[in-house]
Amino acid sequence: MYHQLNRVTGRLIASHLQNPLFPVAPIALQRVDPPAIQYNTNHMSTVTEAAACATGSRRLIPGTNVPYPPVNESIRKQQDLFQRDNDLPVHLKGGPFDGILYRFTMLLCIIGLGGIAHTIYGHAVPKKQ
Structure with missing residues (x-):
């Protein structure tokens, strides 16, 4: 009787096969020198x-x-704009429109957090009847 791994549980189970699934012939180990390091x-x-x-x-x-x-010239200009050292965070280096998008995103995050807090409060405190 041979054993094999169960595919679901990963444990050894006894199989009713008369031959092993993956026969391995015994081969003598050969001594192999490690390859030389090439720099x-x-x-x-x-x-x-x-x-x-x-x-x-x-x-x-x-x-x-x-x-x-x-490299395309427009890409080169964008690289120069974003690599300039002007003490601005990268999400604001694109100009005033980036500032508007940043503030709008922060507003949506605050509204989402408020909605989460409202939902948690609604589930924690039951309504009075």
Whole structure:
């Protein structure tokens, strides 16, 4: 009689099979030396110097000889806007409309918390009849 794991409970159960489900032949262990550590050096890189020089100042996608695609000018302006050091939190750097959206979101959160408090109070204190 062989045992197997029950798929529902995860416990061992006795099965009425005459043969094991997954027969495993005994194999002698072989001694294997661990692989030598290889550090990332220039001779291991897939990027050739000729390809790096051909791209100029453009960076290459790691592990390839393909340069990153050029960034759109509107995206570049947005990056400059959000990376500027002007002591504003990132959710307000988009301008006055971001401030309006932030305040509206905070108002909705306060209204939601008030609704939760009202519901809990309504369930905790029964109505007088």
